[in-house]
Amino acid sequence: MLILTRKSDESIIIGNNIKVKVLKVQGNQVHLGIDAPRDFSIFREEIFEQIRAENANAVQNDIEPAKLAELENCLTGLKNLLFSEDEEQEPETGKKD
Amino acid sequence: MANKVQDFKELISQPYPRKIANKLDESVVFNFSKGIPAFEDAKRFVLHVSDKIKPFLYLKSLDLQGLGFICIDPFLVKKDYCIDIPAKDQAELGLEDPGMAFVLSLVTVEKNPRETTANLLAPIIINMDNLEGRQVILSDDRLSVRYNIWKGLEKFSGQNT
Known part of the structure; x- marks a missing residue:
């Protein structure tokens, strides 16, 4: 050094x-x-550390077929939540007619 | 607003472009020659695609037992998402045709779905021509490693364009 x-x-x-x-x-x-x-990457060190940490956070452990089904339920739930919440607002705009 | 939600539904139900869809099969192995930060030994991955979890996908390591990530197309969660792939990464991926770049964001799934985030600063980019992949760090200070998907969708469906 x-x-x-x-x-x-x-x-x-x-x-x-x-x-x-x-x-x-x-x-x-x-x-x-x-x-x-241009072909050198230059980053603040903490950005790189942040990405390492977030990768570790994002890990979904060993998804066996049974667990994949569980995860599917979770993600389906997420999708449903996102869309149904949005859709609840539809009648409001409709009533204004 | 209802129309915008409809737009989004149509968007996520669209099939992948054929040249990418052809290779979205669990038997196709992607090479990450440098692994990904924090998991440098994870050099081979497969993608699990399922209609049930679409638009999410599951990226699974073949090298580190138990290692896998939920991913999503970042262009779905942030309408004005835009990436400028650094020349170094483009060269290492051997990426010549931008149409063959398959871009994914790693998703951190939280118990409360509203807190689920996607990493928009460091997307996974796979060259579908040669199956080379890597996690690319973009030099855009406005992008977050923890972009809230829920808030993004609200913005998406609230667009007044």
Whole structure:
């Protein structure tokens, strides 16, 4: 791991085509300018962590045929709820005629 | 408003485009060469499609026992959803024909259905030409990893366009 010090307006070069420049230092915030080829992905680390966490949240454990039926019921319930709630509002608009 | 609900019902009852539908079969294995974040060892998936749970699908791992996800087409839950696939991901998927990109959002099912969310920031994209898939992180700050499907549908059916 490399540790170094830079001031505002100074840069580091990674490889031969990625440049990271310190634009401004303000209290505990650092503004960075990153110049990299389009085929590099650059994310705030917490975005990546958020996605990992949400993937873990979204897991539906081992869905055996029996459990799949259970899940089908749940999702059918969800669909019915969504639509029936919307439909309940239909008569209201109808009565205005 | 009733018409909009009808529109939505028609939308979800529409069949998948034939070139995608042909490959929506449990015997078709999708390759995720890098797995997905948090489950990097899950490299092969199959999709379970059932009319009963449509428009939801079930994405099941063949590598990690017990791993699976409920998914939905994000364009169904957010009418103005729009994705710009980063060049790097497009290259790694070998995606040349946008019509062959099958886009899915992982769904977090909550006990209260109204709290069920979909991950719109990091959709699963599968190239149906070569069956390569990956989870793509979009660079759009407005998209959420926990987009409330219920609220989205309300907005959808309330559109005054």
